[in-house]
Amino acid sequence: AQKITQTQPGMFVQEKEAVTLDCTYDTSDPSYGLFWYKQPSSGEMIFLIYQGSYDQQNATEGRYSLNFQKARKSANLVISASQLGDSAMYFCAMREEYSSASKIIFGSGTRLSIRP
Amino acid sequence: DSGVTQTPKHLITATGQRVTLRCSPRSGDLSVYWYQQSLDQGLQFLIQYYNGEERAKGNILERFSAQQFPDLHSELNLSSLELGDSALYFCASSGGQGAGETQYFGPGTRLLVL
Numbered sequence: 086a087q088k089i090t091q092t093q094p095g096m097f098v099q100e101k102e103a104v105t106l107d108c109t110y111d112t113s114d115p116s117y118g119l120f121w122y123k124q125p126s127s128g129e130m131i132f133l134i135y136q137g138s139y140d141q142q143n144a145t146e147g148r149y150s151l152n153f154q155k156a157r158k159s160a161n162l163v164i165s166a167s168q169l170g171d172s173a174m175y176f177c178a179m180r181e182e183y184s185s186a187s188k189i190i191f192g193s194g195t196r197l198s199i200r201p
Numbered sequence: 202d203s204g205v206t207q208t209p210k211h212l213i214t215a216t217g218q219r220v221t222l223r224c225s226p227r228s229g230d231l232s233v234y235w236y237q238q239s240l241d242q243g244l245q246f247l248i249q250y251y252n253g254e255e256r257a258k259g260n261i262l263e264r265f266s267a268q269q270f271p272d273l274h275s276e277l278n279l280s281s282l283e284l285g286d287s288a289l290y291f292c293a294s295s296g297g298q299g300a301g302e303t304q305y306f307g308p309g310t311r312l313l314v315l
Contacts, residue, residue, distance in 0.1 A: 118299075118301045118302075120303065120304075122306070128289060128308065128309050128311070129203075129306065129307075129308045129309060130291060130293075130306035130309075131203075131306075132203070132303055132304075132305060132306070135301065135303055137301050176244065180302075180304075182299060188234065188246035188249065188257060188259055189234075189246065189293075189304055190246070191243060191244040193243055194243070
């Protein structure tokens with residue numbers, strides 16, 4: 086069954102440090118996509134980064150990178166040089182290619198707080 | 202700005218009432234998705250439309266319904282509202298339906314049922 090697990094309910098990180106947000110997933114579909122979204126206190130869901138199951142290289146988008154370990158079924162988000170504006174909820178999500186519903190399944194989220 | 206618009210931003214209503222939430226997808230996107238975010242249930246997929254046709258249903262209550270119009274905007278209708286329907290309702294859109302299609306979310310409609 087399709088499942089996303091985020092085991093860190095909350096994290097505190099010092100500004101300018103790198104931070105890794107954990108995400109593990111479970112699927113029997115060989116083709117799937119993994120996504121990270123950011124939700125600041127204002128409420129909107131902001132797309133950050135995408136990794137396809139067949140991608141050979143880890144995805145990167147500016148300060149965001151995705152540490153994709155397919156055999157371990159993990160897709161951790163790495164934020165380099167954290168900034169105060171990075172304080173938000175972060176959701177890992179997955180979408181299966183052959184699922185009857187082309188929906189995104191979200192994890193429970195990690196609340197990241199950046200200390201000045 | 203994701204390019205997805207949702208109206209209204211906030212809605213306060215009473216139990217038993219009916220409301221309509223509206224969503225306009227990004228230009229060119231054919232798929233529209235509705236999600237509900239509540240404190241106890243997290244983010245839940247409700248329903249998807251693709252080019253006017255219903256494609257997938259998730260945890261959508263029978264009191265809720267949706268449609269996608271020829272101009273591709275979508276409406277989510279919530280009826281016989283209960284206190285537990287208070288939540289943030291998101292619309293998202295994507296160009297297609299594949300696993301690699303990124304869904305871009307609107308700002309959400311925050312519904313409070315009193």
